[in-house]
Amino acid sequence: MSSAPPPLRIRVLLFASYADLVSREEVEVLVPSPATVADVIARLRADVPGAHRLPDRPLAAVNQVHGRLTDPVADRDEVALLPPMAGG
Amino acid sequence: MSSAPPPLRIRVLLFASYADLVSREEVEVLVPSPATVADVIARLRADVPGAHRLPDRPLAAVNQVHGRLTDPVADRDEVALLPPMAGG
Amino acid sequence: MNHLTHEPIEAAWLARQVAGAESGGITTFTGVVRNHQDGRSVTRLEYSAFEPMADAECARIVSEAESRWPVAVRLRHRLGQLAIGDVAVAIAVAGAHRGEAFDACRYVIEEVKQRVPIWKKEFYADNTVAWVDPTKRKHDVDAAALTERPPVVSAP
Amino acid sequence: MNHLTHEPIEAAWLARQVAGAESGGITTFTGVVRNHQDGRSVTRLEYSAFEPMADAECARIVSEAESRWPVAVRLRHRLGQLAIGDVAVAIAVAGAHRGEAFDACRYVIEEVKQRVPIWKKEFYADNTVAWVDPTKRKHDVDAAALTERPPVVSAP
Numbered sequence: 001m002s003s004a005p006p007p008l009r010i011r012v013l014l015f016a017s018y019a020d021l022v023s024r025e026e027v028e029v030l031v032p033s034p035a036t037v038a039d040v041i042a043r044l045r046a047d048v049p050g051a052h053r054l055p056d057r058p059l060a061a062v063n064q065v066h067g068r069l070t071d072p073v074a075d076r077d078e079v080a081l082l083p084p085m086a087g088g
Numbered sequence: 089m090s091s092a093p094p095p096l097r098i099r100v101l102l103f104a105s106y107a108d109l110v111s112r113e114e115v116e117v118l119v120p121s122p123a124t125v126a127d128v129i130a131r132l133r134a135d136v137p138g139a140h141r142l143p144d145r146p147l148a149a150v151n152q153v154h155g156r157l158t159d160p161v162a163d164r165d166e167v168a169l170l171p172p173m174a175g176g
Numbered sequence: 177m178n179h180l181t182h183e184p185i186e187a188a189w190l191a192r193q194v195a196g197a198e199s200g201g202i203t204t205f206t207g208v209v210r211n212h213q214d215g216r217s218v219t220r221l222e223y224s225a226f227e228p229m230a231d232a233e234c235a236r237i238v239s240e241a242e243s244r245w246p247v248a249v250r251l252r253h254r255l256g257q258l259a260i261g262d263v264a265v266a267i268a269v270a271g272a273h274r275g276e277a278f279d280a281c282r283y284v285i286e287e288v289k290q291r292v293p294i295w296k297k298e299f300y301a302d303n304t305v306a307w308v309d310p311t312k313r314k315h316d317v318d319a320a321a322l323t324e325r326p327p328v329v330s331a332p
Numbered sequence: 333m334n335h336l337t338h339e340p341i342e343a344a345w346l347a348r349q350v351a352g353a354e355s356g357g358i359t360t361f362t363g364v365v366r367n368h369q370d371g372r373s374v375t376r377l378e379y380s381a382f383e384p385m386a387d388a389e390c391a392r393i394v395s396e397a398e399s400r401w402p403v404a405v406r407l408r409h410r411l412g413q414l415a416i417g418d419v420a421v422a423i424a425v426a427g428a429h430r431g432e433a434f435d436a437c438r439y440v441i442e443e444v445k446q447r448v449p450i451w452k453k454e455f456y457a458d459n460t461v462a463w464v465d466p467t468k469r470k471h472d473v474d475a476a477a478l479t480e481r482p483p484v485v486s487a488p
Contacts, residue, residue: 015226016295017307064229066291080226080293087223087230087253087294087307088207088265088285093402104384104451105463152385154447168382174464175379175386175409175450176363176421176441188344197367197416204343205430206358209353260408274361274441281359291338321392322365 005033011074013080021053031073037062038069040079047052058082093121095144098128098161101168109141116164117163125150146170179234180227182256190250190268199248201274203281207265211256213308216299220306224291229256237287245273247279253294320323335390336383340413346406346424355404357430359437365414369464373457377464379411380422382449395441397416401436407452438463 006031021024029043035079037060060067060081073079095118107113117131125148133139148155149169161167188206195202211218230253238249239300253265267284268280296308338388343360353357359460367374394405421441425435446468452464 012224015293016297017225017309020307061226061229061293064226064232066233080229082226082293083295083307084309084311085289085291085293086296086310087225087292088289089432095381102383103449104380104453108381108463121437149385150389152382152391168385170382170449171451171463172465173445173447173449174452174466175381175448176445185370186344187358188342189413191343192360195364195417200363200366201344202360202364204347204360204362206347206360206452207430208355208358210356210428211353224447227368228477274363276363278361278434286456293370 005036006075007031007072008033008035008075008077010035011076011078012044013078015080017083018054018058018081022048022050024048024050027051033074033075036069037067037071037073037079039079040073041069054081059084062084094163095119096121096123096161096163096165098122099164099166100132101127101166103118103140103168105171106142107168110136110138115139121163123161124157125161125167127154127158128161129157129169131161144167145170146158177317179231179238179251180225180253180255183266184253185252185254185263185266186267186268187263191270193250194247194248194268194270196270198272199270200272202268202270202276203264203274203277203283204269205267205285206263207285209260209262209264211260213298216298218298219262219301219312220257220259220299221298221300222257223253224295224297225255227255229306230293233292234288237284237291240287241269241284243285245271245276246249247276247280249280249284251288253288253292285327334439335387335394335407336381336409336411338410339469340402340479341408341410341419341422343422343424344359346408346422348422349406350404350426352426354428355426356428357428357433358424359420359430359433360425361437361441362419363441365416365418365420366385367416368418369454372454373455374416374454376413376415376455378413378455379409380450380451380453381409383411386449391445393440393447397425397436398452400439401427401432402434405436405440407440407444409444409448435476453465 010029014028031039033044061080063078099176100115100117119127119131149168187206191202241249248270250268267275269281299305343362347358397405404426406424425433425437
């Protein structure tokens with residue numbers, strides 16, 4: 001019997017209104033491998049106080065590039081949750 | 089018998105390449121009344137040395153407003169013949 | 177960090193950078209802090225960003241515009257505290273032909289608004305504060321502020 | 333004579349005039365003297381105008397833009413001798429919304445080119461001179477210069 005793969009360690013960044021909702025700008029989340037961005041968000045919303053107030057389908061970037069919720073994540077990836085952008 | 093109406097006295101202005109072609113910037117033309125811008129141009133081309141080199145259907149302005157060749161002219165009107173414009 | 181700055185910015189300065197002997201037309205866009213938004217009186221605002229990603233995204237947008245049209249593009253977005261009349265974003269585009277310069281300039285500002293992770297906190301004359309959500313603009317803003325929008329809190 | 337000048341002009345100066353607390357977006361267009369035209373090397377040029385009509389036509393264009401869109405518009409065209417890199421025309425438009433500012437700015441430059449009685453004499457590196465005819469641009473220019481276009485003469 002092979003052992004289960006180790007969980008993925010994901011750094012989640014929160015900005016602007018999302019940081020206000022959770023009262024944090026950075027959270028580390030562990031998810032079983034394999035996992036998608038959506039899995040990371042679900043774990044965050046379930047485990048971190050206040051994070052249930054985040055939308056369940058926010059915009060997200062993986063390693064500083066816009067991504068989709070169905071994109072896979074790898075160990076040590078950085079997932080940024082992006083409130084509606086308001087530059088310009 | 090009524091006498092013929094007096095001819096219309098029209099001041100014609102020439103600019104840029106048109107002034108070069110005719111070697112003049114201003115010409116006075118007399119045309120029988122009633123007359124249009126086209127009549128003024130035809131008279132100019134027939135009577136003024138070099139003016140036959142002007143196009144027979146140039147852009148024209150009457151009293152500093154863009155006009156059509158079929159527009160009527162009145163005594164003392166100013167007709168400007170406008171080479172292709174190149175501002176901007 | 178070429179596209180973000182905490183210092184004042186000016187379109188004319190960017191325009192001088194893109195102008196060249198080959199360029200016939202230069203277009204600029206300047207986004208200025210307005211004194212009103214959706215009927216509310218704004219007194220100042222604060223831009224923040226996910227800075228490394230925002231800078232990289234600006235670079236990607238500039239590069240896209242320069243490959244799609246034969247133009248040279250400069251883009252700067254300001255961060256931090258801004259007052260009414262301050263320039264928030266400036267874009268300058270130079271090209272041999274004006275149509276391309278207009279199209280590329282418009283492209284850049286639209287993409288900046290869509291894609292660059294920058295956020296804006298507005299401070300209102302009634303001492304309230306809100307994060308701006310352009311996706312909710314002009315759709316029953318007051319109600320949205322009380323429900324789905326980030327909470328409106330009193331300023332200190 | 334508000335829209336024509338023999339002095340250097342700058343879009344940034346016009347932009348400062350149109351900017352107001354209500355304006356969210358300012359667009360500018362600057363037309364610059366290029367060092368080439370239709371493959372020929374240009375050394376300098378000279379703009380002349382039917383001045384009173386050109387100024388009145390500029391005023392009409394500005395007024396049309398300001399009535400068609402909720403914007404403020406400034407327009408200046410330079411006349412006389414210009415060198416490579418000099419600004420020939422500058423337009424600044426301020427509006428509450430960027431789309432309107434872009435559309436109005438584009439409208440003004442297109443109308444200026446179509447309607448304002450201004451003419452351009454180009455001086456080329458081979459010491460020839462020609463009046464520019466935009467209606468013939470890029471259509472067999474050399475042949476046109478020898479036949480229908482105003483004669484190409486040697487510069488003094």
